[in-house]
Amino acid sequence: MYEIFEQLLSERGVTPYRVAKETGITTATLTSWKQGKYTPKPEKLQKIADYFHVSLDYLMGKNSSLTTCPDCGFTYDPSYPEDIETHIEQHTAWEKAVKEFGEIYSDGVKCEQIKAENRKISHDLSLPLEERCEAQIRVLRCLFSRSLVANSYSLDHVPFDTYVAMMLNNPSYRKNNLEDDLLQALIDKYGTASGMNSGTIYHIPNKSKAISTKDKRDIKRDLDRIMEQLSNQEYGPAAYDGEELSPEAAELFRDELEIALKRLKLINKEKYNPHKNKK
Ligand SMILES: [Zn+2]
Known part of the structure; x- marks a missing residue:
């Protein structure tokens, strides 16, 4: 379980000290957790989960399970x-x-x-x-x-x-x-x-067809993946238009990419919508 916590720390680029400070959990608690001496109480684990915006199940290393909202059915x-x-x-x-x-x-x-x-x-x-x-x-x-x-x-x-x-x-x-x-x-x-x-x-009808919630989710995943590959710097520093990408430039690039991905979604919709020429 502490491994998942460490993974979250490195993913989000925060220190245990910062987490302790912002959740009100002592660093001593985190240390004894790391040493396997003691597992924080569920309330404390929940605070950590909330801090990272993940579920308690995820933090505890339990396999994720699908749930359906009783209201909206999602x-x-x-x-x-x-x-x-x-x-x-x-x-x-x-x-x-x-x-x-x-x-x-x-x-x-x-x-x-x-x-x-x-x-x-x-x-x-x-x-x-x-x-x-x-x-x-x-x-x-x-x-x-x-x-x-x-x-x-x-x-x-x-x-x-x-x-x-x-x-x-x-x-x-x-x-x-x-x-x-x-x-x-x-x-x-x-x-x-x-x-x-x-x-x-x-x-x-097409003209009012907008990007759906699912599209937005797909776009976000694509974006995250592309930006992660870019910032990995596996093949040297990321560059765009011949310029090395500073964090600010990367952000701009992300915005541009998002617009491009959205446009692509709409174009594909037009292309694959069999009803486009029927009225
Ligand atoms: Zn709902």
Whole structure:
């Protein structure tokens, strides 16, 4: 465990003394930890973990485990600080989306359950039409939720009523799901709209397509990796444009690189989006 602590010290370029000072843990505690005489109490270890922005599990050398947020449904590895950051972003996006779009079934498993139950009710012809209709609307809420998740809770997603109107015009949905009376009742309520010709995921038009949370995470990882290779100086001092890279210049270079990577993401999106020429 102390090895992980030492690894963190060298990675972040801090001394044990500094950690002791800022966490209120005595250097004596750290020393006896190093000598294997004594392991700091969990509260103290937590302070150290917080200091480095890693999880307690990570500090204790336990294998990382994925967790899923019960609210936003995001699955991530809490032992990676960048995953925690990504979750905060995703969680904030989820909160805004709930305000904008109403109830969202973010938990994929729960969503599938609700969908299956309600699909059954909606096809039960012994029940009154109104009840079947309500159940089908809940099925559509589930599909809508999956569509929002697939779009990283983008506020550019169409609202629920529009989504339903689009689905009611979507041949693949109509064929598989609905009896005539049910379809008519839903059309009376929501109308129909074009914009989705297949599937259940709404594709946000290109012009408003932005860099997703996942893209941001990928970019950050690429950036960190490239900058680390640069500062490793394995092949001599890092240089850019023929100039040796000072820390300030490296920072500028990082900013430029970040912009370039973001642009590249958007270009690739354009290139690989099969819907780009369809309207
Ligand atoms: Zn969350």
